[in-house]
Amino acid sequence: MLDAPARLTIHDLDCGSLTGVSLAIDPGEVVCLSGTSGGGKSRLLRAIADLDAHTGDVWWGDLHQGSLPGHQWRQRVMLLPAEAPWWFERVGAHFPATPDPSDLAAVGLPADAMDWPITRLSSGERQRAALLRMMAHGPQALLLDEPTANLDATTTERVEAWLLRRIRTDRLTVLWVAHDMAQVRRVAGRHLRINGNRLEAVAWT
Ligand SMILES: Nc1ncnc2c1ncn2[C@@H]1O[C@H](COP(=O)(O)OP(=O)(O)OP(=O)(O)O)[C@@H](O)[C@H]1O
8 A cells, every 4th residue: 555545536527428526435335326327437537546637626635637648547446447458468477476276266367367368258247357467556446347247246246346345455445336226235334326417315115
């Protein structure tokens, strides 16, 4: 970890058709984001990661997004896109160090998965390897774009449990896009939804 855990604060952010997004997420808190397909969830995550054009302010603790080059911001506020890119031939080449075998096992990947070529990964293996890679880089805030979309129900819950343990231990600040309301109920402390051009809170029922 680079810094102590901190709050992620978004103030009056406009991106795409979304306007006036204001939100604060505390360390260790998971906020789920839902909304119709094409409603702007991924664009909002990309704006918070400083990858898409936007107006308004984003802070991680007292660090303003505009005060750092984008790549340094994203070392702290890390985006896991729905389809994470891969550059090298082998899985392990994307990791700063070999992951702990217990982390591999926790997401259901075998110990030798680091030696596999990227081309052999199934979509679900790719998604779990991308999650492991993200966590191996020591993020402090996570922007997760449907991180379990390619996984079966059992593997989804296994990955959720592993992620939630890491989130609580490292007190990570998390914005998690999810379509599955059962998942929202399992992982989120709060649920927000994009409705038209606004972000609104969803009450627990
Ligand atoms: N760079 C861009 N310039 C203009 N429009 C864009 C750009 N990127 C995305 N869009 C549009 O913005 C809208 C929101 O896209 P976004 O990917 O954020 O949707 P989403 O809510 O994540 O959808 P899904 O649930 O289907 O993944 C879409 O209509 C998309 O076509």
